[in-house]
Amino acid sequence: EAGVTQFPSHSVIEKGQTVTLRCDPISGHDNLYWYRRVMGKEIKFLLHFVKESKQDESGMPNNRFLAERTGGTYSTLKVQPAELEDSGVYFCASSQAGTGPLGYTFGSGTRLTVV
Amino acid sequence: TQLLEQSPQFLSIQEGENLTVYCNSSSVFSSLQWYRQEPGEGPVLLVTVVTGGEVKKLKRLTFQFGDARKDSSLHITAAQPGDTGLYLCAGVQGAQKLVFGQGTRLTINP
Numbered sequence: 001e002a003g004v005t006q007f008p009s010h011s012v013i014e015k016g017q018t019v020t021l022r023c024d025p026i027s028g029h030d031n032l033y034w035y036r037r038v039m040g041k042e043i044k045f046l047l048h049f050v051k052e053s054k055q056d057e058s059g060m061p062n063n064r065f066l067a068e069r070t071g072g073t074y075s076t077l078k079v080q081p082a083e084l085e086d087s088g089v090y091f092c093a094s095s096q097a098g099t100g101p102l103g104y105t106f107g108s109g110t111r112l113t114v115v
Numbered sequence: 116t117q118l119l120e121q122s123p124q125f126l127s128i129q130e131g132e133n134l135t136v137y138c139n140s141s142s143v144f145s146s147l148q149w150y151r152q153e154p155g156e157g158p159v160l161l162v163t164v165v166t167g168g169e170v171k172k173l174k175r176l177t178f179q180f181g182d183a184r185k186d187s188s189l190h191i192t193a194a195q196p197g198d199t200g201l202y203l204c205a206g207v208q209g210a211q212k213l214v215f216g217q218g219t220r221l222t223i224n225p
Contacts, residue, residue: 004157031211042119043158043203043215056212091157100211101148106157 002026004107006092012113018080021110025074025094032075033095033104034067038088046090049075050097082114118142121204121216129224130196136189136219138204147187148213149178150203158203194223 005024013019025032034046046065047057051072060067064083069075079086090110095103120139128134138147146165150158162171164180164187171178175198177190191198201220205213 009155033212035213035215042217043205043213045208045212045214048211056209059212093157101146101205101207101213102163104160104213106159108155108157 004092004094004105006090006107006110008110009108010111010113012115013082015084015114016081018078019082019112021077021079021090021112023075023077023092023094023107025092026105028096029094029105030072030097031095031100032069033093034075034077035091035093036088037091038085043091046077079112082112084114087112087114119204119206119214119216121219123219124217125220125222127222127224128194131193134191134194134221136202136204136221137186138188138216139186140206141185142206143184144206144208144214145184146207147180147184148205148207149187149189150205152201152203152218158205191221194221196223196225199223 007022011019030051032049035043037043045059047060047067048055049069052069066078091106093104093106122137148163149161151161152158162178167182167184169180175192179188199222201218203218204216208214
């Protein structure tokens with residue numbers, strides 16, 4: 001089966017611009033998560049979708065970040081306007097209903113650089 | 116917020132040596148996971164430990180969950196160059212999300 005797919009793999013944008021990251025989970029996985037790792041820090045949770053609903057968005061840093069999962073399939077994470085401190089690697093993970101972290105599969109990540 | 120302290124952050128040893136990576140917290144986790152991450156890839160799950168005192172083995176890798184479920188260790192026996200990579204511990208917080216340690220970058224020299 002296809003894994004979790006993220007694109008773009010890399011993105012370099014200027015401060016103030018908008019960037020949209022996309023995640024395609026494994027087909028049939030109801031749970032979709034976003035995490036990010038900023039330079040020198042640990043990977044941190046951003047939010048969790050169950051199908052199209054936001055279950056937990058406690059890790060979203062501020063209102064410049066907007067995540068959507070229309071139709072409960074792929075998800076997008078938009079950063080508008082981007083700031084320098086948003087640079088890092090953004091990971092998406094998915095899992096089947098009822099498995100949570102026991103069934104996590106991570107994507108390869110999107111490396112975002114804000115200059 | 117529960118924090119996980121992982122040590123050492125960097126470790127470089129010779130092929131054939133043994134090593135242990137530690138993951139410590141002041142908080143209790145319902146379960147704890149170990150991941151391995153290669154450059155340009157996402158973390159890949161190695162093991163989940165659930166019960167205090169649990170020990171799991173994966174070939175030359177031995178994972179242990181502390182009795183109080185606050186700490187864990189990863190021991191590699193007779194390390195090989197193929198073991199080189201970034202190892203991450205992660206505690207399960209609530210039912211769905213992970214709290215990660217900063218990772219241990221392991222280099223095994225031939």
